[in-house]
Amino acid sequence: MKVEVKCSVSNCSFWGQGNNCEAPSIMVEVDRHSEYDSEMASELGIQTEHQDTAQVSAETCCRTFKPKK
Numbered sequence: 001m002k003v004e005v006k007c008s009v010s011n012c013s014f015w016g017q018g019n020n021c022e023a024p025s026i027m028v029e030v031d032r033h034s035e036y037d038s039e040m041a042s043e044l045g046i047q048t049e050h051q052d053t054a055q056v057s058a059e060t061c062c063r064t065f066k067p068k069k
Contacts (some may be wrong), residue, residue: 004020005020005021005023005026006020006021007019007020007021007062009065010061011068012065012066012067012068013066013067013068013069014064014065014066015068021064023064026062026064027062027063027064028055028060028061028062028063028064029052029060029061029062029063030052030053030059030060030061031036031059031060031061035069038040
């Protein structure tokens with residue numbers, strides 16, 4: 001089954017026509033952990049394989065975002 005991921009952040013390198021995310025995988029994090037870059041966090045020994053809960057979508061953020069160059 002193909003899952004469609006929508007995204008309106010057009011300056012992301014994974015953004016595609018029709019507001020479709022074209023990333024090979026998606027990482028969504030709760031906002032309270034968003035100050036850590038997940039790559040940098042793992043290099044620093046900060047666990048990135050944790051589980052959290054959110055009550056509303058506004059408490060989450062996409063960690064997959066990569067700005068277009």
